[in-house]
Amino acid sequence: MKIRKFAAIDIGSNAIRLLIHNVIEEKGKKTQFRKSSLIRVPVRLGEDSFTVGEISEHNEERMLNAMKAFKLIMDVHGVEKYMACATSAIREANNGHEIVDRIYEDSGVKIEVIDGKKEAAIIASTDLKQLIQNDQSYLYIDVGGGSTEFTLFTDGKIKVSKSFKIGTVRILNNLVGEGIWKKIEIWIKENIQGLSKITIIGSGGNINKLHKMSGRKEGEPLSYIWLNSQYHFLxxxxxxxxxxxxxxxxxxxxxxxxxxxxxxSAAKWCGAKKIYVPKIGLSDGIIKTIYHSEQ
Known part of the structure; x- marks a missing residue:
């Protein structure tokens, strides 16, 4: 048996996360991925990036301190390999690449700024396929602070995927007009034409929290009716x-x-009655991407 440690750093619009996994390799057996540690720090980069177009000095320092801390934690854990990805907040900030260069110089953490397409592809490399049955259609939705990735699965394969500039931090700052909601509605309705019952698979910290609040068991889906009533309650x-x-x-x-x-909104437009919450996301996908890049 060989136990390796890989880490993922997800620099999002609402928070920054460090996920460390034990990767257990045993001859003749399927490789196991087990979460060892998850640290989340609430640095809301999107509030800077989406409103004034650049990351403030205050949040730049917080981000740098987070990377220095993450580097030390990875060293203590004995992490063999890591990958750090920054999404829409850094991507859209005028000083995003400058900050990424400074962080590399001051902390040694190399950050890759990824686009929505690559983000969706990394997420799709998770254990998502274990949930997906070949005779059903699924709309996978990953809601972030700055963008939301939609991926449609049919016959067990990705049919189409698209990233939209809609996210929780953008909405809170009144940066999402009715036009973007309409574009998503049209995209969903066009791509589900001819498909029978659609089931949603949701990922992101908010849907994970909602599932926990519902008291449902792991693997048990949320219903549209419950989610709608919870929305009005909140x-x-x-x-x-x-x-x-x-x-x-x-x-x-x-x-x-x-x-x-x-x-x-997505459930209404595709007629989904259930939302499965596998509690996976970009960080999990990064771990799998690191592992599979070696195979």
């Missing part, structure tokens, strides 16, 4: 009550509402 509460009474983290208590709206 919307009826003040931000302060969502933090104090529901126990939501301060940086989750606001973004959870726009995230729920994205899932509900």
């Amino acid at each position: 919307e009826s509460m003040s931000y302060e009550d969502r933090v104090s009474e529901l126990g939501l983290n301060p940086d989750r208590a606001d973004v959870i509402i726009p995230a729920t709206r994205i899932y509900l």
Whole structure:
């Protein structure tokens, strides 16, 4: 038996995450991927990038400190390989590439700025395929702070995938017009033509939290009816009550509402009644990408 350690750094618009996995290789057996550690820091880069067009000095310092800390944690864990990916907030910031260069110089952490297409491809390399049955159609939705990736699976394969500039941080800052919602509706309706029942698979911190709040068991889907009622319940509460009474983290208590709206809208447009929440995302995909690049 050989146990290796790989790490993924996901620099998103709402938070920065470090995921460390034990990769267990045993002759004659399927390789196992087991989560060893997950650290999430609430650095909301999208609030800078999407409103003023660049990352503030304050958040640049926080991001640099996070990378220095992550580097030390990876060293302590004995991580063999890592990959750090930055998505829409850094991609769209005027000083994004400058910050990435500075972080590499000051921390030694090399960051790759990826586009929506590559983000969707990395996510698709996760264990998603284990959920997907060949005789059914699925709309996979990954809601982030700055962008949302939609991937349609039919006959067990990816039919089409698209990234839209709609995300929780953008919506909170009133940066998403009705036009973008309409574009998503048209894209979904055009691509599901001729397909029978569609099931949604959702990923991202907000849908994971909603699933936990529902009390459902792992693998048990959320219903459209429950999600819709939860949306109205959350919307009826003040931000302060969502933090104090529901126990939501301060940086989750606001973004959870726009995230729920994205899932509900997509479900309505494709006629989905169920949303499966496998609790996987970009970080998991990065780990698999590192591993499979060696094979």
